[in-house]
Amino acid sequence: MGEAVTIAVIDDQDVVLSGVEMWIAEDHGHRVEIVHTGTDLADLDSGPAATADVLVIDLRIDGEFVFDQIAALAARGRRIVVFSQHAEPDIVQRADMAGALAYITKEANEGRSHLIDAVLAVAAGEKYTTPSQAGAMLAGTAHVQPKFSQQELRTMRLWLGGLTRAGVARQMGISEHTVKQYLERAREKYAKAGREVGTRVDFYREARRDGIVEE
Template identity: 75%
Template sequence: MDEPVTIAVIDDQDVVLSGVRTWVAEDPDRRVEIVHTAADLDGVREGPAARADVLVVDLRIAGELVFDRIAELAAAGRRIVVFSQHAEPEIVHRAEQAGALAYISKETGEGRRHLIEAVLTVAGGETYTTPSQAGAMLAATGERRPRFSEQELRTMRLWLGGLTRAGVARQLGISEHTVKQYLGRAREKYARAGREAPTRVDLYREARRDGIIGD
């Protein structure tokens, strides 16, 4: 039998933590194991949480939306499932652009139906699309927002955050040529969406507009 996928669950509502524990326990194949729970993100860089395959994170912690923290963790290579009461398309989109590989709404009962499969898919480095995400994508169609791969997002965040291409390459463990390719693809996707971004300043403006990087 394969080892279970390990998760750290970050949520300040006991009822949510209880629900996640129940869904994990009800999985007949025991494919997921909870190794850490907490009400905030302060401890995710150490102990069992640092080694967890996937982070399941509430989008609002201590009353604040944590897009920036999600972006930091995603840029560091953490795989993230957002589990949130928010279902507004613009919020879902910002979480995706911050680096979440799946977005599950608490309000629609998606957790029971999708959390385990989302965790398993995200653990493999792939995105998992829930009905909330599908609805957000349809709503955003008229806004012409491109979709980026996880590596494209990481590259843009690091480069637009001030690193050189060589610095980004070292941080991600890839070649400088690959960094250039990722940035080129990002610009091409924006161009196809009618949002030209030929310079670093232009790309920064569009990425900030889409919530890929913070203000």
């Protein structure tokens, strides 16, 4: 039997780390060895994690998506398996575009059924397609559209139509602070759907995609 594939596992929930450790321990072939566990991405360039064959990373650390960090790691040649609670097609596709070679959801025992096989495939430089990834592929260009309140929709339309927040406030008869709150809520809803709108241009693009504003 050859040497075990080494992995570093990053997740901000201890129960998930314990679950992964249990699945690895249950493998009678001892094909995978955990050399590092952590709750953030800070220590992946030092110690045993620096030479781990595969990184198993949660897609959301401390409430923030880590697509950019995954892309940076992949660009440096690190082989990555994403292990996430998110199963939305857009999010799965974004992880794939960032460079993840496998995407496993924490739902429906997909982790227990596929994690070791995915790690072994990724360690060999291959992509591994799980049911969640297959579903995302079938979804094609489908995307998750957040549900906005009428006030949030009206605020977005006015602001993205060119008004300042002060102008939106006057138009709607509300305070500028309330306008800011509506926009922040809309941004949060987009973020939860895996669709970051950090800039006004990003916001406009996604709102136009959802039919909220027109060209």
